[in-house]
Amino acid sequence: MSVDKDPRLAMLVDSIVRLSKGELSSRLEPSSARDEVDAVIAGVNLLAEELQQVYEQFEKRVESRTAMLRQAHLDMMKMAMSDALTGVANRVALMDGIEEALGQAVDGAPPPALLLLDLDSFKNVNDRFGHDAGDRVLQEVARRLAGVVRESDIVARLGGDEFAILLPGATMDLALQVARRAVEALGQQIRLDAVDIHCRASIGVRLGTPNQSAEELLLDADTAMYAAKREGRSIIKVFQPVMLYSRQLRSQMATELRDAIRSDELVLHYQPVVELATNRILGVEVLVRWQHPVRGLIPPDTFIPLAEEIGVIHDLDRWVMSTSLRELARWRRELKLDDDFQLRVNLSAVELKQLDLVDYVRALLRELEVPACSLVVEITETAIVTRGEVEMYSLLSLQQLGVGIEIDDFGTGYSSISYLRELPVSMVKVDRSLLSELNTRPGQLEFVAAILQLIRAAGLEAVFEGIETQEQADQLRALGCNSGQGFFFCHPMAADETAALLAGTRYLGLGEAVDDPEITVSR
Template identity: 55%
Template sequence: MNSEVPDPRLHSLVEGIVRIASGDLSTRIPHSGARDDVAAVIAGINLMADDLQTIYQELEERVESRTAMLRQAQVELERMALTDPLTQLANRTALNSVLSHALAETSRGELPPALLILDLDSFKGINDTLGHSAGDDVLRVIARRLQDAVRVTDTVARLGGDEFAVMLPKSNLVRARRVANRILKALSESLDIGDLRITCGTSIGVRVAEPGQSVDDLVMEADTAMYAAKAQPHSGIKVFEPALLYARRLQSLMVTEMREAILHDQLTLHYQPVVELATGRIEGVEALVRWNHPERGLLMPDQFIPLAEETGMIVELGHWVLRNAVRQLRDWQDRLPLDSQFSVRVNISTTELQNLELIEHVQDILRETGVDAANLIIELTESMAVTGGDVDKYSLSGLRQLGVQLEIDDFGTGYSSISYLRRLPVNVVKIDRSLIAGLGTDEEQGRFVEAVLHLIHACGLKAVAEGIETAEQAEELVRLGCGSGQGYYFGRPAPAESFEETLAQWSAVSE
């Protein structure tokens, strides 16, 4: 019995299909040139393999392209995460990274890095007077000047706001000082911002790392040196020393103690009379804060107010002063035969003026005590009234709408321009004590004060002279037309109980 011989092409067909199915898309089944059904199947399988191979190659190319795009996006994200968007400098995260690397190299015997931290001295005033757009332009110019002042291998970073840092790898104190001086010189030169020319100094803290030091400690100590430099009268450089750290810790302790003082009524108010010069009638008082420190005794304002302003505690402190001064006025109104126009003066700081809650706080106190707004006079410095930004203007306008009187303090030490004085939203101008000192003995000074008084009165404002210490000064001010005054001649600041005695004495004199 004869059997049919199998077609050898079938074996090749099966083998080819198996190899293609396993992923070898380059496989092609050989064909003999015959034109039967088997040849047609072979041709079809080979065409399918061609199509699959083309599709697979396109897929590989697409995956490779997408992978490259993802890698690029990841690189860009990493760059953005380490870059300050405004100045394109390194940011705090990037600075910490390079510091960590440099400190690791120091532990292996390399020279240590030096860190310079700097803060612009007048940037807030630029922002307030020229706007944030101009402020941003200033920061960009500062960034370029910093990069021009250092080597390519040094790292320049913006830490936030107007605070910058420069990391010098493998450095020493001599080089760090040299770079700091170069930066100081570069930033002391004027900047052209649009049509304006601006001068913006800086304060620089310098710290050369020590073996085993952490990134956090290095940054903190450079920052401590910078704040010490900032406390100096002019732009300058301060190298870190351990005593600065002790002073900063002491400052931190004092902030904590100040917060406790506010909470536990360790603060007290002293009151100085403001007198109608022609009659001796006491028109009101200025409230001045003191701190009854449990260990250091009675502290004067200059011993804690600057710290309160620097740390932001001034807002809490100012609220305490305002509330207690108005409460004391209410108490006196209830118990003493005061004139209906008797007022209390309270000083406020720039930080308080820029606090959006100021108006609401004043309104709450007036509502709580029942004191008429016209009996509250808020004193602010001339520069605050003149150079304030939108928030300052909002606060001043809101206070005026409440009916509170506003007074410029220390007039004659700042702008003192008639164009400014005419448009300031104030009721009263207090002439600085430096202008009063020569009255009665210096005729030229007398003529100058007379001109200042004419200027104030021409603007429709009341004038108060401070720092009156002698009868001659008081008499001369009356002759020159000044309506009110205060000073040691009329009474030193005293606690409420003692002031009541002063009030009784002057009331008797005026009668």
């Protein structure tokens, strides 16, 4: 049968052509003849149906795959803008948010406010309880901060223990309200297992201006935050332009301090430690000062924290150790020092963690021909409270070398006699704060006596610092305290003055204490 004679054949060819072009909805109605042509039409319709099903399934898979890829992209974008540990925004997201809020301010919207928060003493959490506990604390801090802001605000973690809160369209009153709520939220203790942890924060606040860049706003808030940290814990400071000058001055001072250590601008002063029963000089404590060419003599409480902050405390410690031991070696050659005369040198927590500390001290003692028993290293309670492996190795090795170990500023840190018994220490220096109210606060003398007895019970020797009056010296002597130091006996002196004192006498006469505003912190 020809095509011309059967119109179905032309329709069939046309349907096949449309199928080949992707028109899968093309269908032919079979005729009533039910012959071979109808059989072919039925077969083409069936093929079209199957092709359409395959295509629809393919479209669904493509849509599903596209949705998965889109979601994966969104997840990646979210991860790129989120802090992995806490889930809040990260620095990138914060900077984007600041730029957007500042752009809105240019268009007439209220300016944004930025709060920068730094946790107070967070390092102690990691040191005492481990980094896993520290991570959990950071997660809880992020959760609490998220609870004190509006839905439109951004809480971000910038790294370490530093957080930020961005308040788009804010006022100073709103910013301070949020800052106070944050201080209150973080002031509540955090429960970790069976341990209660207090994790407060210092906060800097800066209300933005329309012409500011995001970097400038962040720097100003950061400057205010550091001003808050210098004043204490849980402090809120609003940015003032003068703070930038202070920050620049501190930056300049940091550069000068690095140069000072290299160029010997530092000087050492020495304060005698006295045997209370006889007033005999048992040794001297080494105190470092900075002889600045412009600012004059700078006390240690000004530059020691700066040295720790900028990472030069290690170099400073080594300079003090080397210089003071060389001075002691000279005194031993030129003066008739008592056999039990000891040089007391402060060591920072950073120095105690140096693996080569013991080798360094051993080499110095050998080079200068100074007996190890003539050296006492003073360390603070906080430097060894964690009893880290490196710190314990350093202490044990120094003890085995013959060097004396003394805990400094006892009474201001963790002050636990039980842990002192487990450490390789032989002496405890009781902080001056316990003597300041000795004759004015009821029960203080009995309290000091109890502390002295506890120290003795631990098999340790007590040294009281900050003795400023005859009465204090007599009271400690009556309690059976062996040694002490303070302005009542002698002020810190330069090396040549100390040498002259040691050359002329082994015993200090008794005099009235003179207030010395420069001598506030021992190093």
